[in-house]
Amino acid sequence: MKRAVCIVGGGAAAVSLLDALQRHGDHYDVTIVEPADTLGPGRAYQADSDSALLNQQAGRMSLRNSEPDHFIKWVRGHDEQFSTAENSEFLPRRLFGQYLNFHAHRTLESLRESGSDVRIIRDVVTSAHEDFGGVWLGTAGGTTFRSDRVVLCTGTGGPVDAYELAKQPGYVHDPYPLRDQLPDVAADRDVLVLGTGLTAVDIALYLLDRGHRGAISMLSRRGVLPAVRSFAAARPLRYLTGDALAAGMSCGRLLRELRNELRAAGFDVAEAARDLGVGEPAHQRLARQVAAGDVPWQPTLIQAAMQSIERLWPLLPARERDRFMRRWHHVFNSLVNPMPPRTAHRLLSAMDAGQLTVHSGVNSVVRDSDGFLATTMSGQVRGDLVVNAIREETGITNIASTALLDGLIGDGAARVHPYGGIDVDPGTNAILDRAGVPSSRLFALGQLTCGVHYYTSSMTMITRRAAMLAGELSPAMAVR
Numbered sequence: 001m002k003r004a005v006c007i008v009g010g011g012a013a014a015v016s017l018l019d020a021l022q023r024h025g026d027h028y029d030v031t032i033v034e035p036a037d038t039l040g041p042g043r044a045y046q047a048d049s050d051s052a053l054l055n056q057q058a059g060r061m062s063l064r065n066s067e068p069d070h071f072i073k074w075v076r077g078h079d080e081q082f083s084t085a086e087n088s089e090f091l092p093r094r095l096f097g098q099y100l101n102f103h104a105h106r107t108l109e110s111l112r113e114s115g116s117d118v119r120i121i122r123d124v125v126t127s128a129h130e131d132f133g134g135v136w137l138g139t140a141g142g143t144t145f146r147s148d149r150v151v152l153c154t155g156t157g158g159p160v161d162a163y164e165l166a167k168q169p170g171y172v173h174d175p176y177p178l179r180d181q182l183p184d185v186a187a188d189r190d191v192l193v194l195g196t197g198l199t200a201v202d203i204a205l206y207l208l209d210r211g212h213r214g215a216i217s218m219l220s221r222r223g224v225l226p227a228v229r230s231f232a233a234a235r236p237l238r239y240l241t242g243d244a245l246a247a248g249m250s251c252g253r254l255l256r257e258l259r260n261e262l263r264a265a266g267f268d269v270a271e272a273a274r275d276l277g278v279g280e281p282a283h284q285r286l287a288r289q290v291a292a293g294d295v296p297w298q299p300t301l302i303q304a305a306m307q308s309i310e311r312l313w314p315l316l317p318a319r320e321r322d323r324f325m326r327r328w329h330h331v332f333n334s335l336v337n338p339m340p341p342r343t344a345h346r347l348l349s350a351m352d353a354g355q356l357t358v359h360s361g362v363n364s365v366v367r368d369s370d371g372f373l374a375t376t377m378s379g380q381v382r383g384d385l386v387v388n389a390i391r392e393e394t395g396i397t398n399i400a401s402t403a404l405l406d407g408l409i410g411d412g413a414a415r416v417h418p419y420g421g422i423d424v425d426p427g428t429n430a431i432l433d434r435a436g437v438p439s440s441r442l443f444a445l446g447q448l449t450c451g452v453h454y455y456t457s458s459m460t461m462i463t464r465r466a467a468m469l470a471g472e473l474s475p476a477m478a479v480r
Contacts (some may be wrong), residue, residue, distance in 0.1 A: 004031070004146070006032075006135070010036060010039040012462060015032070018030070020463070020466040031121060033125050051178070055229065056090075093194075126407070134149075153448075161173060161192070163384060164389045165365065182206060186214075193389055194388045204348060220362060226283050229341060267297035287348060305336055306455065349391070359374070362374060414433075417450075419452075423436070423451065428443070429445060
């Protein structure tokens, strides 16, 4: 008997789940509800300037963890410009979006050929009501239908207007796509970029590549830029194993075990600690990292952090999570979301020339008669316009208010997680109702689960959870 599965959303998480379902071998009737014309790219990998690069080497980006070179092989066969691209290259993000779109349609065609009914509804789901016969869904356009299982893959939210500048002329709230939002920025204008993460780096790099001559000032509370990506191979882990995590962990013990991993691999813990600390000026830190070149300990530390955080986060007591968010979240983000070396060299050149500056301790950003004025720990910074790259203060995205989520929460079929997103069962991704009972029919994947899984923006993490979820959605799984 075929099971009807509805996927709400059409971005990277949705395509990853589609691929996992098709390879799982069961038969499904699949409905995808997505308002965008194109499946796959979503917000993260939409068509944009080639200056917007993946922050991971092409040979490590894939829909399939068992085939890490799946993407780069596709690129070589489908884009003549990159037909000789190396596994180690950092390619434009738009290529990954095209890859996702290609495999979305290829997977849907494979499902059709195997006898599945497949349909795409170009609309927005506004309601979902679970009953004994399944889940009834309604869309903004008036379509209603039933599905046995529903998976919410609604993707990442946009930036946050932290300084309430939305109505001010000269303020760009959402910089993506860069080629549409920023092409009219005059080359001699002074630009304030709110944020110092990868989005802020994208903005600065786009402006510099277009020959921008004005000052570019990046502003955030801590002034920490992403680390610089290393090409070294990660070493096998010896301390942060599944058994060690299952035995219980705190933030303090996690840090000790991370140090043990570095020592066991023969790395200099003191050197690594410099990048894990705060307070070093951004220009000095970036110059040091660029001069160091390929940092051998970084991939091992990234692997240890990523493999441990997914299992560790749901087990940490609330006080330990709060401690992590206050002291280590920004460090974790800088470490596991590093920028490509070429990007780092470009930013450093602009810093050395005095064109690009990074400011920490931002207290306020206001509009006055002379433009925009930012007050920081080191003084005041002026700009003619502001480009926003700020996400939620904690870095864990709060759910956007939508009719669908508001309805589920209001009906008691879902509940907000205190650390962001909605609450799900850590093992199955089943949505928890108001009383904490997991649904047998409603699931979530990707950014909506950030409160439970913490780090949900990595394709490695998404594809791992998608493979697990494909098993949960199997017709062989009885209703709980």
